[in-house]
Amino acid sequence: MDSTPHPSPARALAAARLVIFDCDGVLVDTERIGPKVVAAMATEAGWPLTPHDVLEKFLGTPEPYLLAQVRAHATVPVDDSWLVEYRRRVAAAFDAAPHTMPGVVQLLDALDAGSIPYCVASSGSHPRIRHSLTATGLWERFAGRVFSADDVREGKPAPDLFLHSAATLGVPPAECLVIEDSPAGIRAAHAANIPVLGYTGGPTPAAWLADASAGTLADLHELTV
Known part of the structure; x- marks a missing residue:
């Protein structure tokens, strides 16, 4: 340091x-919404993560990196629609209380x-x-x-x-x-x-x-x- x-x-x-x-x-x-969404969606794809795990691994990183990591660890096929769904869920949650x-x-x-x-x-x-x-x-x-x-x-x-x-x-x-x-x-x-x-x-x-x-x-x- x-x-x-x-x-x-x-x-x-x-x-x-x-x-x-x-x-x-x-x-x-x-940032209180995104990690919860990623954790849920990654877990659905076979890569169990908590929101804290997501913060540690992905906070501030680009979306393509996130998608690549989920693909690498998932137990089911993950295509570009995963990122589209991620954006949709985050937007919906944010719209409820922006x-x-x-x-x-x-x-x-x-x-x-x-x-x-x-x-x-x-x-x-x-x-x-x-x-x-x-x-x-x-x-x-x-x-x-x-x-x-x-x-x-x-x-x-x-x-x-x-x-x-x-x-x-x-x-x-x-x-x-x-x-x-x-x-x-x-x-x-x-x-x-x-x-x-x-x-x-x-x-x-x-x-x-x-x-x-x-x-x-x-x-x-x-x-x-």
Whole structure:
């Protein structure tokens, strides 16, 4: 683990010229839903998993990786329709109670007031990101600045997605700040040489994000006080 002292999250935010948000578990409260759906569907396919198992194995990773792993461990044939059904179940569960993570709207308002641009860089597909952001009323705030693992050769923990986001918006990596809730996202930000803040306000144990270079924080409201 890096023993270098971390800057405070607020100072890291103040230094950023672009804030790159992960989507699930940072902007929208889906990380409590997805692992339950994956665990149920993997178990149905003959690979018994618990939601905690799913968090450990797949948090922050791209959907094609998830599908490949389920295929490799299933005892019944698993085709591309498995991923379609996974997306359908997650969307249905989220639609029943769509929520942003606490403090998100206030943080976006503060970034707008400070003229600090922001974007989404998510391991989810474009349709899934749009669905989640639309359901929570955030889509218009990010439209035109939404990046998916579908856009790059390798998703998290590779640096490609974050580097693509920064390059598209014309900001050097060192002048960005990533806000992430997954170990894969933390590793991706490190590989991209982008400062990263670990968000522990969802189900991710804080210890999993201890290597975040800008520290960790459990409440996004702390960035706007």
